[in-house]
Amino acid sequence: MTTEILLAGFGGQGVLFAGKILAYCGLMDSKELSWLPSYGPEMRGGTANCSVCISDEPIGSPLVLAPDILIAMNQPSFDKFVDAVKPGGKIFIDSTLIDSKCERDDVECYYIPSSQLADDNALKGGSNIILLGKLIKETNLFTLDTMKKAIEKVVPPSKAHLIENNFKAIELGMNN
Amino acid sequence: MERNLMKGNEALAEAAIRAGCKCFFGYPITPQTELAAYMAKRMHKAGGVFLQAESEIAAINMVLGAASTGVRAMTSSSSPGVSLKSEGISYLAGSDVPAVIINVQRGGPGLGGIQPSQADYWQATKALGHGDFHLLVYAPASVQEMVDMVVTAFDRADKYRIPAMILADGLLGQMMEPVSFPEISTNNYDKSSWAVDGHKNKREHHIINSLYLKPDELQNSVYERFERYEKVKAEETDAELYLTEDCDILLCAYGATARVVKSAVNSAREIGIKAGMFRPKTLWPFPVKEINAAAKNAGCLLDIEMSMGQMIDDVKLALNCSKPVHFFGRTGGVIPTPAEILEEIKKVGGAE
Numbered sequence A: 001m002t003t004e005i006l007l008a009g010f011g012g013q014g015v016l017f018a019g020k021i022l023a024y025c026g027l028m029d030s031k032e033l034s035w036l037p038s039y040g041p042e043m044r045g046g047t048a049n050c051s052v053c054i055s056d057e058p059i060g061s062p063l064v065l066a067p068d069i070l071i072a073m074n075q076p077s078f079d080k081f082v083d084a085v086k087p088g089g090k091i092f093i094d095s096t097l098i099d100s101k102c103e104r105d106d107v108e109c110y111y112i113p114s115s116q117l118a119d120d121n122a123l124k125g126g127s128n129i130i131l132l133g134k135l136i137k138e139t140n141l142f143t144l145d146t147m148k149k150a151i152e153k154v155v156p157p158s159k160a161h162l163i164e165n166n167f168k169a170i171e172l173g174m175n176n
Numbered sequence B: 001m002e003r004n005l006m007k008g009n010e011a012l013a014e015a016a017i018r019a020g021c022k023c024f025f026g027y028p029i030t031p032q033t034e035l036a037a038y039m040a041k042r043m044h045k046a047g048g049v050f051l052q053a054e055s056e057i058a059a060i061n062m063v064l065g066a067a068s069t070g071v072r073a074m075t076s077s078s079s080p081g082v083s084l085k086s087e088g089i090s091y092l093a094g095s096d097v098p099a100v101i102i103n104v105q106r107g108g109p110g111l112g113g114i115q116p117s118q119a120d121y122w123q124a125t126k127a128l129g130h131g132d133f134h135l136l137v138y139a140p141a142s143v144q145e146m147v148d149m150v151v152t153a154f155d156r157a158d159k160y161r162i163p164a165m166i167l168a169d170g171l172l173g174q175m176m177e178p179v180s181f182p183e184i185s186t187n188n189y190d191k192s193s194w195a196v197d198g199h200k201n202k203r204e205h206h207i208i209n210s211l212y213l214k215p216d217e218l219q220n221s222v223y224e225r226f227e228r229y230e231k232v233k234a235e236e237t238d239a240e241l242y243l244t245e246d247c248d249i250l251l252c253a254y255g256a257t258a259r260v261v262k263s264a265v266n267s268a269r270e271i272g273i274k275a276g277m278f279r280p281k282t283l284w285p286f287p288v289k290e291i292n293a294a295a296k297n298a299g300c301l302l303d304i305e306m307s308m309g310q311m312i313d314d315v316k317l318a319l320n321c322s323k324p325v326h327f328f329g330r331t332g333g334v335i336p337t338p339a340e341i342l343e344e345i346k347k348v349g350g351a352e
Helices: A015-028 A075-084 A114-120 A127-138 A144-154 A157-174 B008-018 B033-046 B056-068 B079-094 B121-126 B143-160 B170-174 B215-235 B255-270 B288-294 B311-318 B338-349
Strands: A002-010 A032-037 A047-055 A069-072 A090-094 A108-112 B004-007 B021-026 B049-052 B072-077 B100-105 B136-138 B164-169 B176-179 B239-242 B249-252 B275-280 B282-284 B300-305 B325-329
Touching: A002 A015, A002 A075, A015 A032, A015 A047, A015 A127, A015 A144, A015 B004, A015 B176, A032 B170, A047 A075, A069 A075, A069 A127, A090 A127, A108 A127, A114 A127, A114 A157, A127 A144, A127 A157, A144 A157, B004 B008, B008 B021, B008 B033, B008 B072, B008 B100, B008 B143, B008 B164, B008 B170, B008 B176, B021 B033, B021 B056, B033 B049, B033 B170, B049 B056, B056 B072, B056 B079, B072 B079, B079 B100, B079 B121, B100 B143, B100 B170, B121 B164, B121 B282, B121 B311, B136 B143, B143 B164, B143 B176, B143 B215, B164 B170, B164 B255, B170 B255, B239 B255, B239 B288, B249 B255, B249 B311, B249 B338, B255 B275, B255 B300, B255 B338, B275 B288, B288 B311, B300 B311, B300 B338, B311 B325, B325 B338
Parallel strands: A002 A069, A069 A090, A090 A108, B021 B049, B021 B072, B072 B100, B100 B164, B136 B164, B249 B275, B249 B300, B300 B325
Antiparallel strands: A002 A047, A032 A047, A032 B176, B004 B176, B136 B282, B239 B275
């Protein structure tokens, strides 16, 4: 089985970083996986997105066109990708920055005010990780343990002091 | 073996260093810049030289100079930058100096775009510069293959004294996949008969040269090179054959496109169409016997590329036009989807 994940938001919101954490989760669990960023001019201020595939088999195209899971971090990304999600898929929405409600009834939507939560808990820039916390709670893709290990791997040694904050953000996401 | 996560561009760089590349000369261009950036960080720690040249033309000529001394040297670029390098590549070939050149293709012609493309197939396999010559051309389809093929490219370039190219694309360069670095045992080819590495007057001096003013001398030098090409054609072809034993329709694709095609082949099998795939790993020499083996029982072929159709020429030539070869391609940076390839398979193969 292959799970296709699309993460989308503004450049600077940590879309690629969150995708990297998911990719490393796959690595930790000995899965097949791929991670593909958008690398066009859009990553400098416009919408940035990132495709992640997690599978038990070798990955074909790493480009996710119809995701099983969408993480939408801003309004343009939500508008652009909401209809692309596969029926039965799940959408995780930063409801601080996205006003609209999903009108589809064949997908499950989770509205989390992740930007607000990050600000309230002194976790500036942690909205992406809060959404990942919600994701592992609502899917059985990865365990909390796997994700913690992945974070320890992805955060560079020079920023090791931020690992605890990332753990806090995940727990916030799981409990909201 | 430990699995790491790496971008294709970074994996190319790390593999080159492990293969004993001591000199890297480059110039930034999307979508291959991470390769040069990685080299900038790592090369000096590995005891080599990283230099950002003032232009692509300067970089390829630095490769010519460095490789002439017998060290392993490399440059990398993307499509428009490779065009700039073509004069230097022809000089490398004409001087029988081994080196590795990487092309992480983007859309063209002209400045084109920065999204993945395979529109440089003709350039890479037929005319990477003026004159009668070929390069060894390798086409990876995964980050792991990028590692493996860089190692092979350096080895075969030295073995045959023929420059080698890795023809990748923006998709492979930008994506991350698990990769492991095998223990690399590099062959040390004896370059003492030609390398210009200093001789303290103890031997005749060596000359690296591609200028022959007497036509028969130039002809002889080209003849000699083509004898080596024949050996390469006999010994160095490589291809992946996927579900080809019983296939009615044989898809042909290389590089990133082959990943998409494989998904489509699997979907076709699920609905009862016997599809298979031929994926050349060497583009020059083209795997002629391999494609003939793969196409043995197929009624027709379907060639898929991220271009308007370039490899299809070699597919038809390899089969002597003995079977119909259909084509589907996207270009300009558009990546074909498994669904649209499946539609094409149905159109040409599932009719009966």
